[in-house]
Amino acid sequence: MKMLVWGILTLALGSVARADILFLDVNFSINELKVAADAARTRGEKLHVFPRRTPEQERTMDVQWRLTQNLQQKMLACLQLGKGGCEKLSADHEAASKKMKLLAAGITPLGAAELKKIFAEVVARGLPVSTIVISGHSGGFDYSGLFGSFNVDDVKSAVAENPAVLPPVRAVLLWGCYSGTLNALYNRWKKNFPSVQVFAGYETRSPLGIRETGARFLRSFLAAEPRLRVARTVGEAHRIFRAVDLVADLDGTALVGDFYLTYEEADSVANMLARCRQFPVPLMEKYRCYAQGEAGCEHPPADHLGPLRDFYTFLQVNRHCADLVKDKYPDMPTPESLIRLIYLDNVKENFARQHGAEFPAYNRLNAAVGLPAGLNAESFIGSTHRRDLDLMNLQLSLLSGRGLRDGTIVDDPRYEAVVRVITVSQSLYMLVQALPMNGGNEPCVPFSWVERGAAEPDKCNFSLLLQEPWPAVLLPSINAIGENWRLIRHTLRVNPLLLNTDLPAVVPGFRDYSVKSLEEGLKKLRSYPDRTANENELIVKYEGWLTELAAFDDAAAADRWVRDARLVIAHLEARAAELTAAPDMEMSIRNLNLQRDSYLARVRALGRPNVQRVARLR
């Protein structure tokens, strides 16, 4: 049957007399561009690159881009030494980055409207585009980077306006993270562009555009693609696909006709979807049972066998389902997470062995905020998962009574200790739950901890958080939390409607708005000729709130926040620079940059002019 379907499919694959490659370069993937140019020459085709840039612009950007990378590396090396004096390098790097962005600003960015223009041009010039390459940061359906952003719907709209662009297109290569999941290739691309015979991408994270690996994969795939389209059987197509350079290492995938190809298997989309429809609900329920430590699932089995292990097998063999069933089972674990739960006993043993010496410090912190000895670190050792959950519930409940809900915690002289307990506990919980990640993409419990006697340290920050005094790198966080609570207290008292504002970013605005609204309220209340007792009480309350607001030193708070945020920004940039040296860190770097940009935006919003303006208002 597979053969028959494949035969019908391949008979339909015609060839065109002339063919060109259209490269939509969203993030200056210069290495990929070069191999695409080579491939076009080899295939006797032309390469059309958008956004359009002159050779001179490309050379200039290439030089600037390499300079920026070089400075980043030097800055990193300087930071590694930890001896300071990296300011000039940091400034040079910042200047180089800015210059790179300025150079990019001279290029028309790719976006929905620009795509329509590009496709219109392709049609008008009669360019027989047979292959489209899209390269950039991606979450699967969207593409972004230095040169703009767009998503699959934008491509669809552009094609709808210029339908003549589509018939010659035989392949669409999606060089971005998660672009090659079955869900992305089939549901988002194939269904929208059914006439395209080959789609390809990455099932997981893609390498950075600056790395050679993505370019190698592209070069090899472009060379294999014509053979892939005329393969006579699924087996032949799979052999061709498996021979593509780095296809296994990079989790490359392809959708050829109605067949989905990964390194380890090739099957029809119908079959693969059917496997997802047979999702083992009982195993998922059993997983939830163990994850929640419910009755009968108090702790994963000591022999590491049973339904959790069966579920692990399903998840590994059917990893294409993850993207398809995530809406229905948002708590579905990844294999990386599940294996740590299966080996929770080993993880906890490693935790106790590596961190046992720090338990007294943790216990002292607990005692400082009046938590019972039953919540000391030792209580988590040798306990069941159920027991750990009970302890966490208890701690949650006790901390809830410390004025966290109404922000009055900041009036408590122990509030900094409470912050520390919460922060350290966060780390402890990640450790005793064997969570693979620390917040975003940072590793927390290392994979090696699934075995007993692991030597590798974790990255959960437990040791760091227990240091006295609190390490400088953490101060921005703890101070920010303090400011947060302080503001929440005022917000609660003054105007609960403001709870959904981004308070640190609008400290001056927050104060202005509150004062204005309170004064308006007062004016209105005072204008009533026959005020009720409640209204009179409200007037007194409003006046009190106004006095309180006047006393709140929001300029100083903003100054403190800006100072702390600058430390955070420097750290985020250093961390992003560090990660460029590690493989598979594109998403992490992107997240770091997003965090940095968010801080930068808020620093700008809280810059000196604003602070001074508020000071004058007072």
Next chain:
Amino acid sequence: MRALTAALLALAFAPCVGAKPIIPLLPPSLTPETAPRAAAPGLVKRSKRVKALHAAGLDTDLAAFDELDRDLLVYAAASKTPAELAAKYPALDPAKLKSLQAQLRVAR
């Protein structure tokens, strides 16, 4: 368990119902070390694992291994010395194990 952690974090992020998180409690990037991390072996992606085991000629030998067993074998191959690996898996051909280690060393 995770829901509980999330609840605790939500409490710390936003002590009031309706408030959105303002500043992460502990930004994940605020880790103390600044040195680039050596790529510590972790759970090897299935494609790469299948390729490496196949190239090492271990497919038949591992018929009784389930997915998790295979992952642990590949992890051990990536993180242990040849002698340690052979000692951990005495039933497997040391030459094939060595070949597996060589496969896993192929740089991305």
